[in-house]
Amino acid sequence: MNKRSCFIASLFLLPGISMAQNIGNPGSNHGNKFEQLGTILPDANVYRSASGAPGPKYWQQKADYEISATLNDEKQRLDGSETITYTNNSPDALTYLWLQLDENEHKKDAESAAFETSKIQPKMSTRDLQTIIGHNLDLGNHIESVKDAAGNSLKYTINQTMMRIELPKVLLPNQKFVFKIVWWYNISDRNTIGGRGGYELFPEDGNYLYTMAQWFPRMAVYSDFQGWQNKQFTGRGEFALTFGDYKVSINVPADHVVNGTGLCSNYAQVLTSQQLTRWSQAQTAKEPVEIVTLAEARQAMKGNVKTRKTWNFHAENVRDFAWVSSRRLVWDAMATVVDGGKKVMAQSLYGPEAYPLYRRYSTKLVAHTLKVYSKHTITYPYPSAISVEANNGMEYPMICFNYGRAEKDGTYTEATKNGMTGVIIHEVGHNFFPMIVNSDERQWTWMDEGLNTFCQFLAEQEWDNRFPSNRGPAHKIVDYMKLPKDELEPIMTNSENIVRFGPSQYAKPATGLNILRETIMGRELFDYAFKTYAGRWAFKHPTPADLFRTMEDASAVDLDWFWRGWFYGTDPVDISVDSVKYYRMDTRNPNLENAYDRAVADRALESISAKRNRESGVDFAVNTDTALLDFYGKYDKFATTPSATQAYQKLYAGLSAEEKALYDAKNYFYEVSFSNRGGLAMPLIIEWTYADGSREVEKISAYIWRKDERHISKVFAKTKEVKSIKLDPYRETADIDEINNSWPREYVPSRFEIFKQQVLPRGSAPGLNPMQQTRGNQ
Known part of the structure; x- marks a missing residue:
């Protein structure tokens, strides 16, 4: 990494520095939040243009794989060999290659386990204790050999989860290098060891579910903006990977069902004739067809055949390959048509415990997700998308692992159903970010999780208008x-250094994009720009600057202030209505102004003493003794005189038509003062409630804060008297204090209840779920 690249990367990675503070006028009340990002973003070059599009000399590497793997269901071991063809499309001469060995994260001496903090809690799970004590299992990658295409051994070095291969000669631009790796590893129990891939044992039937992910040595990314991405995998920051073509053969027990990235090319050899017929029917089905039925899965769960089968898959232009294998899987599928008329096979695989939920919802959720994402980003390009119930949530090209199991009686809670709905949409959606729009997850988690969570919110809301989305709405x-x-830490913080991972990298960026779409840019401008970004960077490696620049380039909306505040800073939104002053215009019309002056004078003379004197029947001297009434006692100084009327008529006659319109209009002028207490600038969204009960909402751009970022005032002319004012009535800016958003102040009561304490037996749950209750009442 050269010095300039290192400097640029540090701007994105330092967790303790808010880039929002990189300003030229720190002591002032202006000239800070609305300055352009300037040197915060890397300079445009021939690889990445200032518009946010790939430059004329953009390049990326390619890695093609031919893999053979054998699953040992008795020992939970995977043996494999792979041939990698690596194409150097960069302008650089390479002397070594870096590969990822993610299984080494599970080794007993893995560094990532040592540097995690821990505490003793009042209740410790077995997994908590195992994390502290460690394990003595033989986990991690075992590399048997690394050889070139001619069979010559290659020198290699393993540093934790990364492996460097020394090239026998320099790999020049536009050259290819072919090499072969033979390896094996013991598959880990992901419910006790943790991690994304591994096995799950079902003790009641003695069978295993294998979700095989990060299972083979994979090429690291070599890019124009940072060189090799060889930052260690510690379990959090996910993967930067290279696109390529895959041919994969997977040998498993003959009664297993296998599915994975890409398409299987030998269904005729691995499926029964009935299953093959059902697969054919699914190609045009409007409802999911069970390729492997529940009855077939239950039958397979009873036995343990000794014969084996090999499933062959192929996939083009993907960045990874994952697969599932088990004898206890139902498999259903149906065809769906996405934007542009392309047919895709939506598929699901799940065990009996997930059947009540997955049979009804999973494949239809896959189809729905593909359609909504295709509408908002790019047309889904792959032939298949698969949802696997594995009691977790993780994503890979064309296949993802999700959760959603029912109770033993087949019932489930609404929370389980909604959680399953959200996780399937989310993980299937990852096909778009980052499997296709291939950002570097190890550096910028938010570029895949945040963007995907935003699109997940769009898909959830198009699934059900009342779906309880937890991420996306600003008030959440x-x-x-x-x-x-x-x-707190800025969104622009490296994945490994984040404390509150979910809110920071999923929810806040998703919320920010939704605020851009609904409040700052508007749907039309945002949707066009977001589709432009997805289209520009499909099957490429974008950086944050590419997103920021494209959104502005395609919309003509200056968003630097928003990126600075929302993505590089930690300030919240808290805009307060501080005061409201009412003004009226002096029209010089004595018929109007004299009455107003009389009312003002009467109010000035009024006091609590005067009021109580009248109410108590005081005999005022000027009323009982008429001799006290002189000229001024009888004179009405607020009466309209002919001379005053003539003076106004003369004034009015000399006015232009525009000026007469101002005089004739009955306007109410309100000077409203606002303060930015939180620090993060946002548009002003004001709901006016008038004395006649009608309402009006108006929006003022965030640029109203550019000349004073702390306190502003603005005068509003209204044709009706205003009764109250409310900021952000639809809760669309994430304002953290809604009490100071109103004039006069509105206070919403919280509730409490009185109850008789009930002591439940230890370990018992408070009642049945609603489905069980309903059944009991029937």
Whole structure:
């Protein structure tokens, strides 16, 4: 990495520095938040243009794989060999290659386990204790050999989860290098060891579910903006990977069902004739067809055949390959048509415990997700998308692992159903970010998780208008934004250094994009720009600067202030209505102004003493003794005189038509003062409630804060008297204090209840779920 690249990367990675503070006028009340990002973003070059599009000399590497793998279901071991063809499309001469060995994260001496902090809690799970004590299992990659195409051994070095292969000669631009790796590893129990891939044992039937991910040595990314991405895998920051073509053969027990990235090319050899017929029917089905039925899965769960089968898959232009294998899987599928008329096979695989939920919902959710994402980003390009119930959530090209199991009686809670709905949409959606729009997850988690969570929100809301989305609506991020500054970090923080991972990298960026779409840019401009970004960077490696620049380039909306505040800073939104002053115009019309002056004078003379004197029947001297009434006692100084009327008529006659319109209009002028207490600039969205009960909402751009970022005032002319004012009535800016959003102040009561304490037996749950209750009442 050269010095300039290192400097640029550090701007994105330093967790303790808010880039929002990189300003030229720190002591002032202006000239800070609305300055352009300038040197915060890397310079445009021939690889990445200032518009946010790939430059004329953009390049990326390619890695093609031919893999053979054998699953040992008795020992939970995987043996494999792979041939990699690596194409150097860069302008650089390479002397070594870097590969990822992610299984080494599970080794007993893995560094990532040592540097994680821990505490003893009042209740410790077995997994908690195992994390502290460690394990003595033989986990991690075992590399048997690394050889070139001619069979010559290659020198290699393993540093934790990364392996460097020394090239026998320099790999020049536009050259290819072919090499072969033979390896094996013991598959880990992901429910006890943790991690994304591994096995799950079902003790009641003695069978295993294998979700095979990060299972083979994979090429690291070599890019124009940072060189080799060889930052160690510690379990959090996910993967930067190279696109390529795959041919994969997977040998498993003959009664297993296998599915994975790409398409299987030998269904005729691995399926029964009935299953093959059902697969054919699914190609045009409008409802999911069970390729492997529940009855067939239950039958397979009873036996353990000794014969084996090999499933062959191929996939083009993907960045990874994952697969599932088990004898206890139902498999259903149906065809769906996405934007542009392309047919895709939506598929699901799940065990009996997930059947009540997955049979009804999973494949239809896959199809729905593909359609919505294709509408908002790019047309889904792959032939298949698969949802696997594995009691977790993780994504790979064309296949993802999700959760959603019912109770033993087949019932489930609404929370389980909604959680399953959200996780399937989310993990299937990852096909778009980052499997296709291939950002570097090890550096910028938010570029895949945040963008995908935003699209997940769009898909959830198009699934059900009342779906309880937890991430996306602005008011849902408020509790996080309220936290003390020392508990927060900017979105633009490296994945490994983030404390509150979900709010920071999923929810806040998703919320920010939704605020851009609904409040700052508007749907039309945002949707066009977002589709432009997805189209520009499909099957490429974008950086944050490419997203930021494209959104502005395609919309003509200056968003630097928003990126600076929302992505590089930790300030919250808290805009307060501080005061409201009412003004009226002096029209010089005595018929109007004299009455107004009379009312003002009467109010000035009024006091509590005067009021009580009248109410108590005081005999005022000027009323009982008429001799006290002189000229001024009888004179009405607010009466309209002919001379005053003539003077006004003369004034009015000399006015232009425009000026007469101003005089004739009955306007109410309100000078409203606002303060930016949180620090993060946002548009002003004001709901006016008038005395006649009608309402009006108007929006003022965030640029109203550019000349004073702390306090502003603005005068509004209204044709009706205003009764009250409310900021952000639809809760669309993530304002953390809604009490100061109204004039006059509105206070919403919280509730409490009185109850008789009930002591439940230890370990028992408070009642049945609603489905069980309903059944009991029937």
